[in-house]
Amino acid sequence: MSEPLLEVKDLNIHFFTDEGVVKAADGVDLIIERGKTLCLVGESGCGKSVTSRSFLNIIPSPGKIVSGQMLYRQQLPDGTTTTIDLAALDPKGKDIRRIRGKEISMIFQEPMTSLSMMHTVGDQITETIRLHENVSKQEARDRAIEMLRLVGIPKPARLIDEYPFRLSGGMRQRTMIAMALCCNPTMLIADEPTTALDVTTQAQILDLMLELQQRYNMALLFITHDLGVVAEIADEVAVMYLGKIVERADVDTIFNAPKHPYTQALLHSIPKIAMKREELDPIKGMIPNPYRRPSGCAFHPRCSQVMERCKHITPNVTAIQPDHTVRCLLYEDMPEQVTQKEAMHHD
Ligand code: SF4
Numbered sequence: 001m002s003e004p005l006l007e008v009k010d011l012n013i014h015f016f017t018d019e020g021v022v023k024a025a026d027g028v029d030l031i032i033e034r035g036k037t038l039c040l041v042g043e044s045g046c047g048k049s050v051t052s053r054s055f056l057n058i059i060p061s062p063g064k065i066v067s068g069q070m071l072y073r074q075q076l077p078d079g080t081t082t083t084i085d086l087a088a089l090d091p092k093g094k095d096i097r098r099i100r101g102k103e104i105s106m107i108f109q110e111p112m113t114s115l116s117m118m119h120t121v122g123d124q125i126t127e128t129i130r131l132h133e134n135v136s137k138q139e140a141r142d143r144a145i146e147m148l149r150l151v152g153i154p155k156p157a158r159l160i161d162e163y164p165f166r167l168s169g170g171m172r173q174r175t176m177i178a179m180a181l182c183c184n185p186t187m188l189i190a191d192e193p194t195t196a197l198d199v200t201t202q203a204q205i206l207d208l209m210l211e212l213q214q215r216y217n218m219a220l221l222f223i224t225h226d227l228g229v230v231a232e233i234a235d236e237v238a239v240m241y242l243g244k245i246v247e248r249a250d251v252d253t254i255f256n257a258p259k260h261p262y263t264q265a266l267l268h269s270i271p272k273i274a275m276k277r278e279e280l281d282p283i284k285g286m287i288p289n290p291y292r293r294p295s296g297c298a299f300h301p302r303c304s305q306v307m308e309r310c311k312h313i314t315p316n317v318t319a320i321q322p323d324h325t326v327r328c329l330l331y332e333d334m335p336e337q338v339t340q341k342e343a344m345h346h347d
Contacts, residue, residue, distance in 0.1 A: 003073060003081075005187060005219045006032040006055065011068035011087065013047075013054055013243075022290040024050040024063060026243035029317070031236075032187065037213065037220040039230040039251075041266070042240035045287045048223045051240070052189045055221075056100045057091040074103065075186065102132040105180040109192040111172040114179065115164040121148070122160035125179050132183045147178040151208060170201035174208070181212055187219040194229070206233060227270050231255060239263045242287065242298040249324040259326040261303045297329065305330060 013025040024047045032038050040048045053059050055070060070086040089096040108114055116124060125144035129135060135143070141160070148156035151174040164172055173193065180188060190209065194202040210233060213220050222233060230237060234251040239262060247260040258264050265283040285302040288294055294301050300310040310329055318331040 007071040035217040036235040039234040047243040106189040111176040
């Protein structure tokens with residue numbers, strides 16, 4: 001394994017509300033390598049988006065990073081690297097602003113989250129370039145046109161003066177990618193970027209992202225609940241459930257030898273060609289209310305392999321192989337019989 005670009009260690013993000021505290025990230029560990037794609041998967045509401053936003057220090061209020069590290073290896077102009085803990089930076093300070101949008105950028109499911117309706121495409125891309133680089137207006141404009149061409153926009157010299165609301169969904173998505181990549185980032189975070197698109201445009205956008213990733217040797221953190229997309233693009237996969245990474249491995253292992261009952265259930269719920277609707281096996285139950293997190297293993301009310309002790313003991317991370325970890329009591333080396341009292345003590 002090469003030196004990681006970003007190493008997340010025991011990250012905890014809490015939302016403090018009148019109803020209680022929600023642990024959106026609960027001891028998250030992740031490694032993202034240069035030039036590789038890590039897919040973060042799980043159902044909606046399991047903490048994927050909040051975790052990824054924390055790398056840019058843009059967690060929506062009332063969320064806060066309460067502990068943990070996000071060690072980012074920044075490349076310096078002389079070719080050496082230095083390590084910055086992104087979790088320790090002031091969210092409004094100049095250090096994170098220098099990294100945000102320049103070295104780490106993000107694209108969203110809904111382009112309107114990052115594109116303004118009030119300004120032309122060109123103004124928005126050139127402004128991003130000039131915010132981070134000391135170039136003239138004309139140079140920035142030329143670069144913006146080149147970037148739009150690269151993301152497959154026809155007649156970019158004309159489109160650059162259009163407003164986003166006049167573009168189709170696919171074109172807006174391409175424009176947002178152009179804006180995210182205009183400063184040649186080392187890492188791109190893509191939060192469900194193709195979910196709202198039709199299948200053909202979705203395939204084109206995915207191809208485009210992979211092509212640009214190779215061209216720039218960019219790390220890609222791709223957040224999705226669509227395992228079909230994961231199979232196509234991932235190198236590594238991290239499966240998240242209620243704020244915890246429950247399984248982590250390379251993509252082949254996740255699809256061919258998944259260990260965690262949640263990963264197995266997610267895979268069984270993917271529709272396959274020639275499968276009848278009644279053959280689909282959706283995961284039973286719903287993601288629990290985050291204010292009423294189940295005791296022990298948070299997946300236990302939905303797990304097909306639940307044991308008595310799962311209700312009382314929070315599983316630790318077990319390494320099945322050096323690069324394959326799982327959080328499940330089925331794989332923990334522990335006595336078969338644990339009394340409820342002992343179990344409660346563990347929890
Ligand atoms: Fe299922 Fe128990 Fe494993 Fe949780 S710890 S996933 S409930 S078997």
